[in-house]
Amino acid sequence: MRILISEEALQTGKGHWPSYIGCIADGLRAAGDKVEVLVHQLAPEKLLNRIGGVPWFSRNCWLDPRSQGGIGGLRHNFRFLRELKSWLAKEDRYDWVCALTMRLQHLLAFALISRDRSIPAETRFLLLFVQGFGRYTGPASPTVFPLNASTTLARFSFWLMRGAVRSGRVILAAETQGMQEELQRFCGLPVSLFPHPVPAPPETDGADRGSASVLTITCPGFARHEKGNDLLQDAIAAMIEEPGSERMKFVMQWPEPFALPDGRLLSVDARLAEDPRVRLVNESLGGDAYEALLRESDFVILPYRRNSYHHRVSRVAIEAASRGIPMIYTLGTWTAEIAELAGCGVCIDEETAEAVIKAIREAASQAEKLRNLAIAGAEEVSRFHSVATLRKNLLREQTSALT
Numbered sequence: 001m002r003i004l005i006s007e008e009a010l011q012t013g014k015g016h017w018p019s020y021i022g023c024i025a026d027g028l029r030a031a032g033d034k035v036e037v038l039v040h041q042l043a044p045e046k047l048l049n050r051i052g053g054v055p056w057f058s059r060n061c062w063l064d065p066r067s068q069g070g071i072g073g074l075r076h077n078f079r080f081l082r083e084l085k086s087w088l089a090k091e092d093r094y095d096w097v098c099a100l101t102m103r104l105q106h107l108l109a110f111a112l113i114s115r116d117r118s119i120p121a122e123t124r125f126l127l128l129f130v131q132g133f134g135r136y137t138g139p140a141s142p143t144v145f146p147l148n149a150s151t152t153l154a155r156f157s158f159w160l161m162r163g164a165v166r167s168g169r170v171i172l173a174a175e176t177q178g179m180q181e182e183l184q185r186f187c188g189l190p191v192s193l194f195p196h197p198v199p200a201p202p203e204t205d206g207a208d209r210g211s212a213s214v215l216t217i218t219c220p221g222f223a224r225h226e227k228g229n230d231l232l233q234d235a236i237a238a239m240i241e242e243p244g245s246e247r248m249k250f251v252m253q254w255p256e257p258f259a260l261p262d263g264r265l266l267s268v269d270a271r272l273a274e275d276p277r278v279r280l281v282n283e284s285l286g287g288d289a290y291e292a293l294l295r296e297s298d299f300v301i302l303p304y305r306r307n308s309y310h311h312r313v314s315r316v317a318i319e320a321a322s323r324g325i326p327m328i329y330t331l332g333t334w335t336a337e338i339a340e341l342a343g344c345g346v347c348i349d350e351e352t353a354e355a356v357i358k359a360i361r362e363a364a365s366q367a368e369k370l371r372n373l374a375i376a377g378a379e380e381v382s383r384f385h386s387v388a389t390l391r392k393n394l395l396r397e398q399t400s401a402l403t
Contacts (some may be wrong), residue, residue, distance in 0.1 A: 001033045001095040001394065006084060008057035011040035011102060013047040016315060021100065022051050023199050027387025038087060053174055057083055061105040070149045072106045079110035083115070095122040096394055102129045104150055111160035114170045120393030121169075124398065126301065128173045128194055132182045136307040139332040143182050143311075151186075158187035165189045171397050176334045178311035182316070194393055195385045196313045201323045201378070202291060213366045215364055216249045218297040220290070223254040228330065232265055234353035235303075237269050240277055248364065251293065255279040294323055299363055300369070301328040301354050303348055309333040322382040324375035328359050342381050344373035 005025060008018045021037060028035045029052075039053040041062050047053065053059040059079055061067035067076035076275050088094070099106055110127055113119060133154050134143025153375040164170040172187070173194040183191045223229035229252065236250050250272075257265040272278040281293070294300075300320035310333055317335045320327055321342040329335035339345030348361040349355045363370060383389065 001028075001396075002093070003028060003033055003096045003394075004087075004091075004094045005035065005098045005100060007037060007100065008040050008060045009038070009062050010047060010051060010053060010082070011060045011063065012042075012045055013050075016232045017101070018047060018050055020196075024100070024197050024387055024390065025052055027197065029128040030392060031387070031391055035390070038084075038161060038247055040303055045154070045246055056087060061103060063331055067357055069214045070153075073150075074108070074153070076105040077108040078139075081112055084109065085113060085114050085118075088113075088119060094123050095128055095347075095398065096124055098128070099124040100126075100128045101103075102127045103131060104133075104154055107154055108160075110170070111278055112155040114161045114164035117208050124168065125164075126168045126173060126194075126394065126397075127170060128175065129179060129191075130175065130248075130313065131309060132179055133186050134182045142185070145186055155187070158189060162189060168397065168400060174311075175313045176311050177337055178334060182311060192393065192397070195386045195389045196315065196318060197390050198315060198322065198385055198387070200382060201319075214247060214249055215298045216296050217299045217301050217360065217363075218251040218253060218293060219253070219301050219303075220293060220320075221253055222258075224258050225251060225260055225266075225267045226308035228305055228356075229254065229258070229349065230260065231353050231356050232301065233266075233269055235271060235356035236278060237271055238353065239357055239360065240271070240275055241256060244336055245277065248360070249279070249280045250275050251281065251297070278320045292379050294320065294325060297325050298367060299360075300325050301356075301360070302330070302333075303351075304330050304333050304335065305351055306330060306332045306354060307333070314380050318381065321374065322378055322385065324371070324378040326363065326370035326374040329362050338381065341384065342374055342377035344372070344377060 005016060005021060007021050010021060024034045025037055037051050037053040038056040040057050041055045043053060047202050059067055059076060071129055076162060087334045110125060114125055133151050134145055140338060144305055161170050171192055172189060173192045174183055175194060180191045180193050219232055221227060227312050230382050239245050254268050255269040260266055268280060272282060301315055304316060312334055314335055317327060317338045321338050327335060327339055327345045329339060329345055331349055348359040
């Protein structure tokens, strides 16, 4: 297949985009596909070499304030449309044009381009949504769709592309079952479930894991309020004061203070910073260092807040589960889908430090059982969240559209 990936967010080399898009591009190329990646014009040479990218887009709607708001978002759509069409006009036919982090700033552009007869009929578009249009209303409650300019533009865009979706020219996709259901309710069109590919885990015998007497509980990823690091910090501070706490070691990535909803900055508690049972990682981890962190982890804890992660993918959760590491996670977040796929996990029932403590204790009490279940389920997680599964889905959609 000849595949084009459009990703203007590949501008600075920071964030998850280089590893995410790079993993997909590498995997497709290894399978024999010809893959081109259009990135931001200012992308550094190192990033271009890593991705195999072509500097093309003039705006990054994730960072550029000119692309925010109603008017800014609408203008960005037309700029994106013009730049993508100018690339397609000078190239041979693609089998797929893939937008793997769809936003409202791209939706009208793709709705119009899907109807453009100058684009070969054999070219199909994969639009993968990582953000929806619903508002979180609480645990076990469906999201609601506010009536505003954004949802009006989105509904209009989906209406424009309804024929292209039903014919198979456009594939709407989501990475979580929750987002899939939300999008289908919102637009009234079929939405496919696609994987979030991560690199295959390296072979390891697990020798770096902690001993049976000391359990290492790790929270990877930079500390943020939406990730519940404040709750975890309070939980750890309470637990290290209790008898028997020497059985546990905690690891957190916390390089700098983060903002709370009231505007205050939260720093690491001095008690944790000085305690030998707590390790604070202050830097961004490269591939080898990150793998080493996971290898030493008996549990990965993800106390994410539901209003941010109810339908949002956690790459860390996939990486942990694919390596046979059991997870401790917030009930009602997307991580529950990964826990179900892996066949194990321990829920944090409420967004409180007390609930985090309860879940950690439960996990510790059945550590060996959970580890065996996680190891048994790791292959299924790796199989689904892979480039091979994404490619299989593309081939299936391509074949389905031809019949």
